Amino acid sequence: MTGAEGEAQVQAIGSDEDVVRVRQLVRTVAVAAKLSLVDQTKVVTAASELARNTLVYGGGGQAAVSTVDNGQRRGVRVVFSDSGPGIADLDLALTDGYTSGGGLGLGLSGARRLCDEFELDTAVGAGTTIAVVKWAR
Amino acid sequence: MERVPILKIGSVLLVSIQVDMQDQMALQLQEDLGQRIVDTGAKGVIIDITGLDIVDSFVGRTLSTIASISRVLDAETIVVGMRPAVAITLVELGLSLDGIRTSLNVERGLELLARNAEPETVDDLDFLDEPETTSP
Ligand SMILES: Nc1ncnc2c1ncn2[C@@H]1O[C@H](COP(=O)(O)OP(=O)(O)O)[C@@H](O)[C@H]1O
Ligand SMILES: [Mg+2]
Numbered sequence: 001m002t003g004a005e006g007e008a009q010v011q012a013i014g015s016d017e018d019v020v021r022v023r024q025l026v027r028t029v030a031v032a033a034k035l036s037l038v039d040q041t042k043v044v045t046a047a048s049e050l051a052r053n054t055l056v057y058g059g060g061g062q063a064a065v066s067t068v069d070n071g072q073r074r075g076v077r078v079v080f081s082d083s084g085p086g087i088a089d090l091d092l093a094l095t096d097g098y099t100s101g102g103g104l105g106l107g108l109s110g111a112r113r114l115c116d117e118f119e120l121d122t123a124v125g126a127g128t129t130i131a132v133v134k135w136a137r
Numbered sequence: 138m139e140r141v142p143i144l145k146i147g148s149v150l151l152v153s154i155q156v157d158m159q160d161q162m163a164l165q166l167q168e169d170l171g172q173r174i175v176d177t178g179a180k181g182v183i184i185d186i187t188g189l190d191i192v193d194s195f196v197g198r199t200l201s202t203i204a205s206i207s208r209v210l211d212a213e214t215i216v217v218g219m220r221p222a223v224a225i226t227l228v229e230l231g232l233s234l235d236g237i238r239t240s241l242n243v244e245r246g247l248e249l250l251a252r253n254a255e256p257e258t259v260d261d262l263d264f265l266d267e268p269e270t271t272s273p
Contacts, residue, residue: 016159023157023191041191041222045230048193052160096231104194110230 005077008064013054013080022051022063026078033067033074035136043076043134046114049107050080050130056101058082058128068133075116075135083127090122141166143173149250150174150212151243153185163199170203174210181250182207185243187218197232204237213253215239217246 009029011022026047030040047063054061061082068077087093094112099105112118117133138161144151150173152166170182184200186192192200204214217240227234240246 016161020157020159027190038222038225041220041226042229045191045193045226048191048195049230052193052195104198104232106194106231110194110232113229113231114226 004069006067008066014060019051030076042114046111049111054080054082058084073135077133079131081129086124087122149181150179155188182214183246185218215246
């Protein structure tokens with residue numbers, strides 16, 4: 001990701017209510033970045049999936065939400081981080097339908113499809129960080 | 138925690154989701170609806186999601202589960218009022234909403250349920266020929 005980045009607003013993720021708060025914060029920033037309604041819906045949905053993973057699998061963490069600007073377009077960037085168990089097999093975790101819990105296994109793969117940029121850093125025993133960007137068209 | 142209200146209209150239960158539900162609230166709704174179907178003998182459930190600005194995999198799965206539970210309890214579920222942006226996003230997320238019937242709005246959903254409830258054979262319609270005795 002290149003370009004200017006606004007100050008990040010950080011939302012802790014420690015409960016169901018916090019997942020709702022992440023959705024609302026991402027929505028507010030996506031509106032400010034002038035994303036279309038469909039693109040807002042996509043990035044908020046992706047954020048909801050990733051925030052729930054941070055809570056359920058990462059044991060809690062945070063989401064940092066900011067506007068980004070690459071000189072041509074504005075966008076919204078969300079960075080999820082946790083200090084949980086990490087992801088041992090990334091390819092497997094990113095496979096549609098794979099879940100180690102009781103989910104549908106569409107959160108990671110779906111979030112990657114719904115966003116324009118998707119970067120995942122993980123280390124077993126150390127935690128997981130996922131950064132996504134959605135640009136205004 | 139807030140609960141999603143369930144209204145009864147004739148033999149149909151109407152659920153209108155108006156808030157951004159946390160996961161626990163969605164699970165509570167699933168449970169409450171099963172109980173209400175049993176208590177009321179409802180034959181149909183309409184879930185109005187006009188008020189939802191996103192449907193993620195958790196809510197999607199909850200809707201599918203509600204449809205399955207209703208079916209086992211002999212009631213049909215119809216999800217109505219999905220916003221276009223939500224529909225587009227669902228497809229890209231990869232959610233198929235298995236076994237869920239959808240309709241444009243509550244009115245169409247009620248029509249669909251009424252049509253499905255109609256007797257299937259002509260024989261079943263015999264009682265309609267009997268003279269009307271209740272009108273004044
Ligand atoms: N933050 C995380 N920390 C550890 N494991 C994770 C994390 N996020 C996702 N995973 C793993 O990746 C799998 C796939 O995630 P996802 O696609 O969201 O499906 P689901 O949430 O339905 O299980 C999870 O089941 C889990 O094993
Ligand atoms: Mg998930």
